[in-house]
Amino acid sequence: MKEVSAEKADLLVTIMSDPYHADSTMDIQSDPLLTEFASDILAARGCIAYGMLFHGLYPRFQVDYGLHHAPHKKMAVPFAASDTPKSRAEYSHPDMAIIYTCLSYYNKGLTLAQFKGSSDLPSMPGSGESREDLCRMDRGRAARRLS
Numbered sequence: 001m002k003e004v005s006a007e008k009a010d011l012l013v014t015i016m017s018d019p020y021h022a023d024s025t026m027d028i029q030s031d032p033l034l035t036e037f038a039s040d041i042l043a044a045r046g047c048i049a050y051g052m053l054f055h056g057l058y059p060r061f062q063v064d065y066g067l068h069h070a071p072h073k074k075m076a077v078p079f080a081a082s083d084t085p086k087s088r089a090e091y092s093h094p095d096m097a098i099i100y101t102c103l104s105y106y107n108k109g110l111t112l113a114q115f116k117g118s119s120d121l122p123s124m125p126g127s128g129e130s131r132e133d134l135c136r137m138d139r140g141r142a143a144r145r146l147s
Contacts, residue, residue, distance in 0.1 A: 015028065024045065065079055
């Protein structure tokens with residue numbers, strides 16, 4: 001990781017935590033290091049400066065929200081009581097749905113089938129290698145490390 005001066009670190013904390021900091025986009029674009037991570041910084045700013053992360057951490061997992069037991073439902077849903085998902089309910093705010101889903105998988109973990117299913121994702125648009133090519137390269141690296 002690159003060394004960051006105390007002044008840049010303070011600026012980054014201000015950008016991410018102060019909802020009234022009006023020049024956040026200009027401050028990010030004026031620094032090459034911050035520009036490299038602009039989308040991550042702005043996503044964190046949305047969660048931290050406007051209180052969505054803290055709002056998401058307040059409810060209790062498996063009591064107020066959690067994962068539905070249906071196999072087709074992979075997003076977190078509101079719960080009516082402990083381990084009882086509300087029928088056909090979803091979060092209306094997409095950012096809160098993402099935060100609760102991330103927290104649910106963090107608390108519960110992934111099953112082996114979910115982990116294997118995550119490797120079946122299509123390759124990223126614009127990347128030259130397919131998912132199979134990347135897996136083949138990883139196996140080659142692993143074999144070299146073992147020998």
